[in-house]
Amino acid sequence: MNVDLADLAARINNIAVVGLMMAGLFITFASGHLVKRLIGLSIFQTAIFVFFITMGKVTGGTAPILLPDERTPIYSNPLPSVLILTAIVVSVATLAVGLAIVVRIKEAYGSAETDDVAAADIALDADAQT
């Protein structure tokens, strides 16, 4: 298989995004602590923000501001950045709710380790069945 290095270099942002996404996904599922799992989720979402923002970049482009002499400069696409502003708000809200739930889990179970909580749940399930 031929790998075009120049092509790869031009898509370095996408490679970084995929790497970050996979790292985030792995942490989300493999981590032993509930807070770490939320951090993994945040990394995953941040990778998506990077994906959107780099998508709108135009080489040599600046911010989309109309200059006083009515010249239109080369500017990067602002829309993906604006979308991500919304997505960041959503992600912060989700993270906040998640952390609040972890606090309640810690209060109720006495631990925020995935294994401890799972073990307590299994014991409770067995109680509920009888």
Place this chain on the structure above:
Amino acid sequence: MNAILTHAPALFVVLPFVAAAIAALCPRHVAAWIAAITACLVLALTVGYEISTEGARPLIYAFGGFAPPAGITFRIDDFNIIPIILISAIGAVAALHTLGDGAHEASGSRGSLAPALLLLEIGALLGVASTGDAFNLFVFLEVASVSAYGLVALGGDRDKRGFKAAFDYLIFGALGASFYVVGVGFLYMSTGSLNFADIAARLRVAPAPQLEAAAYGFLFTGLALKAAMFPLHGWLPRAYALAPSFATALLAGASGAAALLALARVTFGVFGDAHPMIVMVLQTLAAPLGAAAILWGGLRAIYAKDARLMLSFSAVAEAGFLFLGLSLGTQAALAAVLVKIIADGLGKTTLFVAAASARRLTSSTSVESWRGAFARQPAAAAALSIGLASTLGAPLTLGFVGKWLLVDAAIARGWIWAAVIMVIGSILPVIYVGRSLERVLFQPGPPAPEGVKASPFSIAPILLCAAALVITGVASAPLVDAAGSAAAELMAEGAR
């Protein structure tokens, strides 16, 4: 009056949001009343809008007067008006239930947060169903999800496993939304637009096969997570079983339906049923996984002792029916899916509210606690029985019509194996529904404790839902015709 109806699409989303903010600041009883009144108003608005726009759809509502594709739009057409009414009806049932038998489930300082979260969820789900903008859909999905996490976590006050269920729901829900938004990114890269209709038009003019394939892969995975497609359903049974009953009534009835509706819109309205990527994903992913969900959900429901867990696994099986139906990819199948969504939504809401009323009298959540329910509280038990019968797919209920149409569509498509799976999936409920019905109707049970009575705020709405299930099941022609023309419209939208 005219102005209200013109702006109804904006109002039925904004009204619950504003009311939610007010309700959160009020004492518990006031908050519950605000939620109930708002939800009923929203239902009146959606029904009034349907009647007043009969024959004039599709209608595009452009927010702030910014014309599409630049502005954000709501698109109300024959395809989504039926689910919009369904969602607002289920919302009204759930909100009235917070005044009735659900009132004691959220007490203390959280008493006024529950109605507020319920209103946020109703508004957001209506937004998901009506929006015509890909990114706006993401935002509504997340508003709906964040309020749903809160609603499920409220169940943790009574049973601490509810907190863990809410956490798992949050992880899966956030991942699902993230996958969806990556898909939107690829769509934007390939078309430069976020408006569904505009994206569809641009894809016809300038196809970008690789980007489209990547986009649909992510969109499908994200929405399948939200709609709990097997094996991405892991969060669902515990979340539904441990949340307060008014939350489960709304989530089980409407939230999966809204996600599936969004998936149908993206699949058939934007890409079109002839798109090679669509055909590939539907036939190699949605079809076998839908079939697996029907069997897995049905089997787990048989073994569940807890009534709510049983109903939750039954919901997993029903999601399987919907995915298998979507994967058929024909107009008849899409119409059948629409009918099945209505049957499942009304049925599940009825069942969860009725189960909550029954539990108040026995303070137990197991199926055994339904013993003698008919002698104790005939009205709730009647609704419970009709809901169970519709889940089973018994004739004269809408559940039967939905399953019949799906099997019919599978045979017409030539997928005999799918029809066989659906029939097996209709036999499995005989075991768990039969067992439950026997408890409800025939077995003797303990009498109701002194002074505890089921509340009319819970019972009257679910009796209406049960009546709707029977009426549309007996005289199914108008609804089936409406679903057929709705499916035809969506298919035409995405036709190449």
